[in-house]
Amino acid sequence: MYDFAYHKPSSLAAAVSLLSADPDAKFISGGQTLLPALKHRLNKPTSVVDLTGIAEMRGIRREGNKLVIGALTKHVEVATSAEVKAAIPALAQMAATIGDTQVRNRGTMGGSVANNDPAADYPAAVLGLGATIVTSKRKIAADDFFVSMFTTALEVDELLVAVEFPIPEKAGYAKMRNPASRYVMAGAFVSKGPMGLRVAINGAAACVFRQTDMEAALASNWSPEAAAGVKQSADEMNGDIHGSAEYRAHLVSVMAKRAVIAAG
Amino acid sequence: MNVITPFEGIGARVRRKEDLRFLSGRGQYTDDINRPGQAHAWILRSQHAHARILSIDTAVAAAMPGVVAIFTSADLTAIGGIPCGWQIHNKDGTPMAEPKHPVLAEGKVRHVGDPVAVVIAETRTQARDAGEAIQVEFEVLSGVSGTTAALDPAAPRVHDDVTGNLCYDWHIGDKAVTDAAFAQAAHRVVFETTNNRLVPNAMEPRCAVGDYDTTTGEHTLFTTSQNPHVIRLLMGAFVLNIPESKLRVVAPDVGGGFGSKIYHYAEEAIVTWAAAKLGRAVKWTSDRTEAFVSDAHGRDHVTRAELALDKEGTFLGLRVHTQANMGAYLSTFAPCVPTYLYATLLAGVYATPAIYAEVKAVFTHTVPVDAYRGAGRPEATYLLERLVDVAAKQCGFDKLALRRRNFIATDAFPYQTPVALEYDSGDYFSTLDQALETAGWADFEARRTEAAGRGRLRGIGISTYLEACGIAPSAVVGSLGARAGLYEVGTIRVHPTGSITVLTGSHSHGQGHETTFAQLVCDKLGVPISQVDIVHGDTAKVPFGMGTYGSRSLAVGGSAMDKAMDKIITKGKRIAAHLMEASVEDIEFDRGTFRVAGTDKTKALAEISLAAYVPHNYPHDELEPGLEETAFYDPKNFTYPGGCHIAEVEIEKETGRVTLINFTAVDDVGRVINPMIVEGQVQGGIAQGVGQALLENCIYDEEGQLLSGSMMDYAMPRADDLAPVSVATHTTLCTHNPLGVKGCGEVGAIGSPPAVINAVVDALRDYGVSHVEMPATAPKIWSIINGKSL
Structure with missing residues (x-):
């Protein structure tokens, strides 16, 4: 780890101004991605801005037909929240499968969404539920948020504050883990509700994406078979020592099918 | 006789003495040491x-x-x-x-x-x-990076002066006799495999x-x-x-x-x-x-093997051609792994009369490869136990009957193999029968049918293995190229008031020696294990030692302690004879008590040690004061643990994912000192064997860049990758060391990989599959099920 300055602001405004003043600063919340990168000297920020003192970024609350979850909410909190379990059980179940116990006790939803790791879980839930990202500047629809691998619509001095999840009629998530890293090899988050019928695929490609053919198939026939019947093209799927693009394309159909089963 | 309650001697399931310090964070590791x-x-x-x-x-x-x-x-x-x-x-x-x-x-x-x-x-x-x-x-x-690729004359040279990257071209066995066996065979079975490279971690x-x-x-x-x-x-x-x-x-x-x-x-x-x-x-x-x-890596063999059988299935001959990756430099014991720890094991538990093996060791642009838990013996066992299954399938024999037909008979020991080793004892029929019973082999098809209803392919696999450990007779290994002896050293220091310090050249790095060795002393000298301290790991304290590897600590290090204890008893008897005014021939010793035979005159060990250190009344003309003895024990032979491992797996058809359902091990490790420690050692070894079979793979690109260079890409087995493991023992005693022990440290890693892969292949029996290379990953299995090229 290289030396860096450390700041712990207590307000959103203070955090944003720290980053505006220093474009080489990094936000940190749970640190489950940034800390390993720092330890491996893969990242050399001038300063690290610790967000965990900002009360405005905390909390899980129901607002009408939406569930609003603060960016600093830890995976374990989402996994065990009665509010989340009642409103969007698939989201709680998804959070319960992220990483391991240590990761879930440190890692935060905002960190995972803002990092947009293609093999992370949360981007699939956010896109698959058609959520809205609330930032320090504006609101961004999930469809416009995840741009490409590790890249989102967030500007450098823009902070993810909360995510508003519309409450679906039903939703489900299924994934296949990489046997080494336990990150997602291929996963699918499906939902049916106010945002229409949505199928978000993570792990399999460079960035989470909507599988529109499956959405169409499920819209006309909500069944596991309908999802499984849609074949994902292997083009643009990841291929590596853990599985070929063709295998990942196949997994997309299998995971979508399982997600529909999980959704009920 | 000094009876210690509860019993802490040989066979007692005593909790590990060292665990208090390990589990409470008070272990003292090298990185904990800081010098001024x-x-x-x-x-x-x-x-x-x-x-x-x-x-x-x-x-x-x-x-x-x-x-x-x-x-x-x-x-x-x-x-x-x-x-x-x-x-x-x-x-x-x-x-x-x-x-x-x-x-x-x-x-x-x-x-x-x-x-x-x-x-x-x-x-x-x-x-x-x-x-x-x-x-x-x-x-x-x-x-x-590839073993075979490096032998290509056009391949880049790792060392300018090593032609063809060939470290050695070695062989063992009688080629002519083996070729003759093949000439008269009714069946010939060919099997090719790569034993995957592992990172020890x-x-x-x-x-x-x-x-x-x-x-x-x-x-x-x-x-x-x-x-x-x-x-x-x-x-x-x-x-x-x-x-x-x-x-x-x-x-x-x-x-x-x-x-x-x-x-x-x-x-x-x-x-x-x-x-x-x-x-x-x-x-x-x-x-x-x-x-x-x-860190030196492990395994990484490329092998072609051929088995000759007569029409009833009796093995006639075995030919093996192996290329072993040495990496870029020769690590300390690297050259002996694919030779004397591998090819000498190719008889396994079978009475194959003719065996010939050739081994080429190859330099590549990779991390040096050396012994990793099992070292050569897992490679040999994997080859044989896969080959036997392949032969059974190809020739139409029942896989159990084929094994039983070719087992070395229980009354045939000592048994000389065609590849140098002489096995002293074993009972492969009993370990097989016991494992089949425990695993419910006979009822397997019902479980397979039930699994099919869940969209899963269930398979069962067996491995009847043998290994050679307790290394090794110095004269023998010296003649085979070892540049050191492989004896062990033990010192028994009886203190004036009767507590004991043992100095051993064996080294404990997880094996529980501080408990097992103390139990040996307790059993023989009658001292509670709380009063026996085991000192190891310091050249300034321990006279000498060859260390711990090759499951040798108990068989060789323990035997050295036993010899040193014999010397203590011999000297103690002379002191006791003096103190009790008896003839030394009349002194008996049993677990801490010296007795004049046929009388009630006794002296406790602590009385003898006190007399030895405060020698006011002492046979000075015959004996030196003090009670401390050192023995070097050079084994007469290797020891030969063996047994039967059975794995049951399920394959999820949709994804190809293999799940281990259960695992049964019945091992003959000789006399068991602490059953709990043996079970832990075997379970740990099985975890590593399952890791090799299903998960672990060190992958280089062709030019030598490491692609699986971290835990993100190198899949170590975790608790949820494993399954309930049933561990039992069936003992035949080692005949040539004083404790009758064989060793248990590596059996799990040696016996288990072929059991798992045999189970995977069995699960895929409807797909015309004759072999699945390790590790049996989900995409690999999915490709097989769907007829795709890998």
Whole structure:
């Protein structure tokens, strides 16, 4: 780890101004991605801005037909929240499968969404539920948020504050883990509700994406078979020592099918 | 007789004495050791698999904060290369190619991770900062990582003077007799396989602290080693030219070794040398990333085997051609792994009358490969137990009947194999029957049918294995190329009031020796284990030792203790005879009590020891005072644990994912001292074997870049990858050591991989599959099920 300055602001405004003043600063919340990168000297920020003192970024609350979850909410909190379990059980179940116990006790939803790791879980839930990202500047629809691998619509001095999840009629998530890293090899988050019928695929490609053919198939026939019947093209799927693009394309159909089963 | 309650002797399920300190965080590992004035070393390693070093510019780095010194090979001209401990001879009698293994790269780097320079600074961070500022100009060269590819005459050479990258071309067995057996065979079965390369990944990364006393000229090395005396010998005599009397090597608590901490590594020599050069202690601690490219790897064989059978299925002959990857340099015991720890095991549990094996050892641009838990024997077992299943399927024999037909008969021991070893004891029929019963083999088809209803393919697989451990008779291994003896040393120090300190050359790095060895002493001398302390891991305390590997600690180290205890008893009897005014021939000893035979006159061991240390009334004319004895025990033979492992797996058809459902092991490890420790050792070994079969794979690209260089890409088995493991023992005693013990450290890793793969192949029986290479990953299985090329 290289030396860096450390700041712990207590307000959103203070955090944003720290980053505006220093474009080489990094936000940190749970640190489950940034800390390993720092330890491996893969990242050399001038300063690290610790967000965990900002009360405005905390909390899980129901607002009408939406569930609003603060960016600093830890995976374990989402996994065990009665509010989340009642409103969007698939989201709680998804959070319960992220990483391991240590990761879930440190890692935060905002960190995972803002990092947009293609093999992370949360981007699939956010896109698959058609959520809205609330930032320090504006609101961004999930469809416009995840741009490409590790890249989102967030500007450098823009902070993810909360995510508003519309409450679906039903939703489900299924994934296949990489046997080494336990990150997602291929996963699918499906939902049916106010945002229409949505199928978000993570792990399999460079960035989470909507599988529109499956959405169409499920819209006309909500069944596991309908999802499984849609074949994902292997083009643009990841291929590596853990599985070929063709295998990942196949997994997309299998995971979508399982997600529909999980959704009920 | 001195009865200790509860019983703590041989066979008692005693809790491990060492666990209190380990579980409460009070273990003392090498990285916990900090010496006054200590500096820190960081090693600049090659990112290239093969490159010429054109220049190294350390000027900027040397001026950075905290830097004490920077060394490259140019500074090490007075020291030797890292020695190899075993010399194999080619078929034509010439010695193997043994290119120099420099401590720091000289002129070229030959694998990713090859050390180029060392920076020593006040802190580890400063050392690393400066290390990253060293400018090395490389001319990148083509590399080769594959074993077979490296033998291609057109392949890049790892060492300029080693033609064809061939380290040796060795053979064993009678070729003519074997060929004749094939000529009359009714069936010939061919099997080709690659035994996947593994990264050991002991929980504790390696660490070394060098210290030097300028007033006495004494060097001290604290290191994560399985055998400190061996390191003292290799490093002192061959690398740094330090006499034993001036070199102390300490291996304190060590957090797992699995073979990877047997070897003498460059970092040990660097910190020891630099400490003397700088007059201050130097510490180096590996991180996990560094461990992937600097700890010796395991396995990595490419093999073609042929089995000849008569029409009833009796094995007539076995021919094996193996190419073994040595990596870029010869690690300490590397040459003996694919030869005397592998090809000599090719008889397995079978009475195959003719065996011929050829082994080519090959240099590649990869991390050196050496012994890893099992070392050669897992490769041999995997080959044989897969081959037998393949033969059964191809020729239409029942796989159990084929095994039973060819087992060495229980009354045939001692049994001389055609590949040098003479087995002393075993009972392969009983371990098989017991395992079949425990695993519910007979009811398997019902479970398979039930699984099919869930969309799962269920398979069951068996491995009836044998291994040779308890290494080894010094004269024998010497004739085979070992450059050291393989005896062990034990000292029994009975203190004046009767408590006991044992000094042993064996080293415990997870095995529970402090308990098992204390139980031996308790059983024989009648002293409770709380009053028996086991001292190991320090050349300044223990007279000598060859260390712990090859499941040798109990069979060899324990036998040395037993011999030393015999000497204690012999001397004690003479003291007792004097004190009780009896003839020494009339003194009996049983668990702590000396008795005049047929009388009620007794003396406790503590009374004898007190008399020995306070010798007011003592046979001074015959005996020296004191009660301490040392024995060197050189084994008469290897020991031969064996048994039967059965794995049951399910394959999810949709994804190809293999799940281990349950695992049954019935092992003959000889006499069991502590059943709980044996179970733990076997379970741990099985976890590693299952890891090799289903998960672990060290992958290089063709040129030698490591693709699975971290836990993100190298799949270690975790608790949820495993399944309930049933461990039982069926004992036949070793006939040639005093304890009747065989060894249990490696059986799990040796017996289990073929059981798992046999189960996977069985699960795929409807798909026309004859073999699945390790590891049986989900995409691989899915490709097979769907008829795709891999």
